[in-house]
Amino acid sequence: MMEIVGIATIILAAYLGVLSRQFFVQFLMFGYAFATVISIGSVLLEEITYKRYNDWKDVVRLVSYCFLEHFPYRQLHMIWRLQGLWQYLRGDHVWKPLKRKGLASAGWQ
Template sequence: MLLCEVAAELEDGARSRVDARPLRPDGARPVRRASGVVAVVDDDVLVRLVRRRLGWHRGLLDTLWSHRDAILRPRYRGMAFGGLGLFTAVEAVGPIIDALGLVALVAGLSLGLVHHEFALLYFALAYLWGITLSLGALALEDRATGSELRVRDRVWQVVAACSEPLWYRQLSLWWRLRGTWRWLRGGERTWGTMTRSGFTGSGR
């Protein structure tokens, strides 16, 4: 029953947020495929991206807190460890650990406690590992969905994958920390105005 309750909450939240099929340039709607990739079209992309990211993180923390008694409890088996436990460790606690790590790194470099050449090498390896995962995910998604993207769009995907570790990851960390802070403070649970464009009809 607990698994069904959690799944229902996630499904209801997903249904209320997006219809994940963007229009093609010719105005036709692509066929729905079995894919976890979601495209969201907004008028004011950055503002609504921030608002949505804050809402997602607060919703995640709400769900984890509601089912905290099941986290890491053997009676709930895989969901306790691979589901709730994983999201707690990576998504809920992860941003705090990331932020503390960045603060410790800056302090260590400033005080001479961290070897600069070692730090640069570690950064290079982490960067290469990150873009390898991103490019691999793009390749798998393309093969799984039979994507018909234009060459220009593929180039932009590669550019985004290669630049994302340098700026978007830090922005995402900041948004997740803000979401955590707002969740701790409580207050009204609202997504605000989410005006979308680019979809027509019900999409069914």
């Protein structure tokens, strides 16, 4: 919820001219770069520590996903959380059954 308030505040400040556009762009770039470096460091530290992947291509794939983690996945995740919160506040307190999709349904044997 705080993330939405923060995003709305930044957008409102930019719209009203209170926030410098140059500062806004620099802030977004720094935030994205910092979060991406933290994610890449986490992936590499996990690989150095536990060596779970036999092929270096798997590690490269994980590192490449670090660039997509903060945009658009984070925003999608925020939308899903808000949908769940809205359903809960409306009184929907039960888990709905999910149709499972596994490797067998994708044609893998």
